[in-house]
Amino acid sequence: MYDKYEIVMWLETHVRVKSKTKMFCSCKNALALALEPNESTCPVCMWFPGMLPVLNEEVVNLAVRAWHAMRCTINERSQFDRKSYFYPDLPNWFQTTQLYHPIVENWEVKTFVNGELKIFHIHHMHIENDAWKLVHAGSKTLCDYNRAGWPLMEIVTEPDFRSKDDVIAYLEELQKIMRFCGASDADMEKWQLRCDVNISIRLKWENILNNRVEIKNMNSFAAIARAIDAEFKRQVKIYEKWERLDQETRWWNDEKWTSSSLRSKEDANDYRYFPEPDLPTLVLTKEYIEERKIEELPIDRRLKYLNEYKLQEDDARILSNERFISDYFEKLVELTKDPKKSCSYITSVLLAHFKWSLEDVWFADLKFDVSELAEVINLFNKDILSSTNSKIVVEELFLNWWKTDEIIDRLWLRQTNDTWALEEIVNKVIGSNPTQVEQYRWWNEKIFGFLVGQCMKESAWQWNPKIFNDLLKKLLG
Ligand SMILES: [Zn+2]
Structure with missing residues (x-):
């Protein structure tokens, strides 16, 4: 029953920019994850009322390099927006991101998938700050603000992916690009690269895009591959029973190899985006953009x-x-x-x-x-x-x-061009292998290689076989 369905996917990837400090304040952007909870925080990244964010120049510098590496056209002017939603990991109720005037346009990622060169297109890409982290401890939920304000690049693709091999190859290439341009180490284990996979299926002869399910926040290639397999099967079973597939966000449990529903999927309208009043328009000069160009990926x-x-x-x-x-x-x-x-x-x-x-x-x-x-x-x-x-x-x-x-x-390794000594070796080999020499002269050209080998052996592998090759030819006429 699986054969008649095709899987259609797109990806939202978050890559953590490798700057020394957070996106809008001077707190440490602790890349190694070893900090005590709430150690690297301040009133700005905890969004206390009245605090003003200041964009970190290093984040922009690294992001511009990454965008060049993604073959983007970089806009000289871009604007931050507020994305509003209520969720316990976001007590200020909004995330600072870019929607209406993102910094970059036009892009693609090229890579090999099972030996075939493929191009995956990117829908949009921007920088934003991370939410904080919730830690569930028994009946209580604790807040760790260390993660608040981590600088992230969000990279959203077009629905170009038709197999888990496509997805893994793209992510591996993305990881390589980020390391190559120095924007991020993109270490998945340290949550420097995490991926949401949007999955829908359709009958192979259909052209429409059906309801999709987003599997959120995965940080290992193996888990992503398993989650895709499981979600494909789950959706096929629902369609085969003529049931409706809910458009929702799910969480993949990689220990149990199953997913569970987190929340129904919001549309952009639900987020009430509006221009961020606390940050000015980001203006980059042509020279600034040009200087960070990366020629070869x-x-x-x-x-x-x-x-x-x-x-x-x-x-x-x-x-x-x-x-x-x-x-x-x-x-x-x-x-x-x-x-x-x-x-x-x-x-x-x-x-x-x-x-x-x-x-x-x-x-x-x-x-x-x-x-x-x-x-x-x-x-x-x-x-x-x-x-x-x-x-x-x-x-x-x-x-x-x-x-x-x-x-x-x-070590006396210089090859001498002492012709006399070399000829002596060749003559010795010719003399001690009369049968092979006869064979070579009359019908078996292949035996020539054997004679060269004998010369090499006789010379204790000191000389280049090419020299013996030439000498043997000369002496055997
Ligand atoms: Zn801070």
Whole structure:
């Protein structure tokens, strides 16, 4: 019965901006969540009567970077609005947000879903402050105001999502973008990224959007995937019984894998939006907006690695996932002009070293400069280092933090171009493998690789196989 239904979703994501202080006051924006209840509060973020909010410049700075990263057009003028509703976590009865004149327009997020490049469109996006937190303790409910005034970016998509894979891929890309531009660490466990999923279903041949259910405030990919599965099945069962689906907000219990109703869903009219009288129009200059531009996003780099550099899909993904690795790779390519080797020295040599290292090390812990690794690759490309020796050099760089040149000289790793010594090796191999040489001469060209291998072995893997390749060809005529 599930097959004939299609799921249609859109997402409301809240990303917590990584500013030092809260949105409208100088209280700490405690990112680690370790504060005692109500430790980071003041009359402004508790909205005492008569207190005036002052917009935090750092929030605007980071948000503008994030909007550039979301490929938005950023408006020079925008206005805050009051969104009024009564809920116990909001004793002042309104949230400061943007509705009528939001700061940005036009945007999209591009990502791969199961190997296919997809574009998800954003409906609107703005900054707002967070409500406070209710803690239920026995028969009492306690208020923690630490969260009040946390700066948030709300990002609402179009109903572009047709599967949980779409949703997870989009959220992962969003997380990457936020980390890349430095606006947020977007750590879901620390509630720096949380997501409401709006779900409706329809028969596959229908075009209408049916009543929707919003599942609120989820903060793990696994929980989101489970909630989508469960909600899809719940809605199908309701339609199959010819019952009406209530438009409502539900809460997902990820321990019991079920959802329960929180409240019926309000329309925008119910919120009585009106312009916030306590905050002036936000005016940004063209230069301010321009200075914060971000040229290349993780997805742009990933596509460049695939299409221009012709790297494998897995490598392109690994090298674009994290800013630090990606910047390291970019620098290495700049110095070597060799994307393929730069890729393999990172993915198979450096990452292997990290993996086998006894200590917990990462790129930031490397004691040698990226130019030393570039030198290794360049020397290898010039046949001055053999493949085996180049790996020895990297290991020494890694363990003893020397300079590439110094290691090569100390360990006598420079490949000599002593033709006489090399010819002697090749002649020896030809002499001790008469059958294979005959085979090669008369009919079996494939055996050539075996002879090169023998030369490499004879030379204790000191030289580049290319040299033996050329010499063997010459001597075998
Ligand atoms: Zn405060």
